Amino acid sequence: MRKEWLWVGIASVLLSACIDQPPAPQQQVQQTYSGPVEEIGGAEPRYEPFNPNVNQDYKVNGQSYRIIKDPQNFSQIGLASSYGEEARGNTTATGEIFDPNALTAAHPTLPIPSYVRVTNVSNGRQIVVRVNDRGPYTPGRVIDLSRAAADRLNISNNTKVKIDFINVAPDGSLSGPGMVGTTIAKQSYALPSRPDLTSSGMGTPMQQDAPATGAAVQAIDNSQLSGTDATQPVASQSSGFLRAPTPVPAGVLESSEPVIDSAPVTPPVVANPGPVTTTPTSSAISGGYVVQVGALSDAQRAQSWQQSLSQRFGVPGKVSNSGSIYRVQLGPFSHRQQAVDLQQRLSNEAQQQSFIVAAP
Template identity: 40%
Template sequence: MANILKTWFLAPALLLALSGCSSTPSVDHSSRYTLKQDRAPEGNFDVSELADAEPRYEAPRRAGNKSPYQVWGKSYRVVDSNDGYVARGTASWYGQKFHGHKTSNGEVFDMYSMSAAHKSLRIPSYARVTNLDNGRSVIVRVNDRGPFHGDRMIDLSYAAAKKLGYQSRGTARVEVAAITVKPDGSMFLAGEPFDPKSGSVMAKPAQEPVEPAEPAVESSRKALFVQLGAFGSPEPANAMFARAQRELDEPVRVRQVSTSNGRFHRVQVGPFVSEDDARYAQNLIESKGFGNSIVLTDTH
């Protein structure tokens, strides 16, 4: 009798195991995940010392770049090139449910890394994501596809979302600017030369016309500034400007610069009369949470 009962209890488990091993392309593969609902990791994961992804040249790959591709009956296309890509939309995040499972290009998803999923950017690649509500920015490595529900534009890893400050809300309004890296190591943010160490777009002086609102005499005056960031749209620049005004004692401005690749909004502190003064101010500024600043000479 015991053997009969044992067989009776094992039979459903055996059937369940067999059904889990069989799958076809039309089956919903979400069944392979242990969790039905995504969630944050347990405990208080500290991201204060977590560094951004470091952009580097990676040769084009076939994995994850099939175009067009279909998900849940809807067709999507991968861009031919990430060069110049910049867009605004809604970001969400993914975490424990997908942790340890493969991404679209065969890598393993790590919710503690600075990574992201995007529907159309070529992978692997890099992007700067800016929270339009608070001005915070991170650099992530795009190595997955998604998100495929609602109007969401990009899925960040839990760690990246926490650095941007929206992990508790679930979504945020963001600007996504692609970072492309050439074989020689040169980098471009949304088509503009870019220095990841400073986090700022490096403008080309020869291509920058003098702003019409500035008198000719004023346009020749140069001074040192601490630049907090440079943005392709005014929203993140204004958000950072407002935060800087609240938290810093020095004058803050948003300088609009037109280049051959569009208009950029530079958030700058200053001017300063000497490099020593600017460097001293930069240290104070970064101690208040404004990372990735750069000292530069600009029109006063």
């Protein structure tokens, strides 16, 4: 009998040990996205600690709003609204002065400052904005976009959008639903066009003085350019853009004027002059400008997009690939003003952001 009780006691101890021991935690396997990756632009995310003064629960018009404490997997679909010049100069929740030309937004419950990817559900356009204000408080509205962001997405006040949060770690790494299928383009800048020294305002050629003999002419590349004095944005509006390529290689300036030999070429005198055939210089062949409208990871989509734009605007074009990135470019144009004119047409007629680069 004692042996039986002894075995019962041992079994009870072992059973209680099994019950008290917590189950081994199951490791969550993060699903890897294997679809196409698209390069988009907008506000460039950088690490900013959440402001504790503006991330407390609050009430507006009797409605309570609870700040999202863990937005790592936050996504939301709803109607977007926009605000522009009527709010210029107002102070945002973060204490900043509102600028309608900046790529910013207001959200009622996301922690601020933060970054989100906003997608126009109707046309697929995407842009990254920085959330630095509170609102909107109209039923059905989920986000207020600055005028610049709204224009780039081509939205009205009845447009459905999708919001995806972008988590920025202290080391600058990006994650979250806003990074699924997306890479964010670095801001790209181009030098202003050089003045036309080959002709006067009346179209009469002007003679240029030769440089001093002792002056040393040195080539520069992008690595030697620093500070804000060296570069300026191409567009006069906000620096944000929908799509952009990776930075050009060192030694190539995005808006460098094509090098053309300014020395006049005198044709030889012959007894019986006939048709004279001139061979263009290599710089004339390879120089010029192209207007880049976007970069995709799908070659077929990029080709289709290029052909559609070329047909619509009556200009040549090509798809330039670098690895798995396919850049849609229109041109080339021999003069930068031609590229600027097309850039303006793209903006006015198709609400398509673009920028000018030197043709390879």
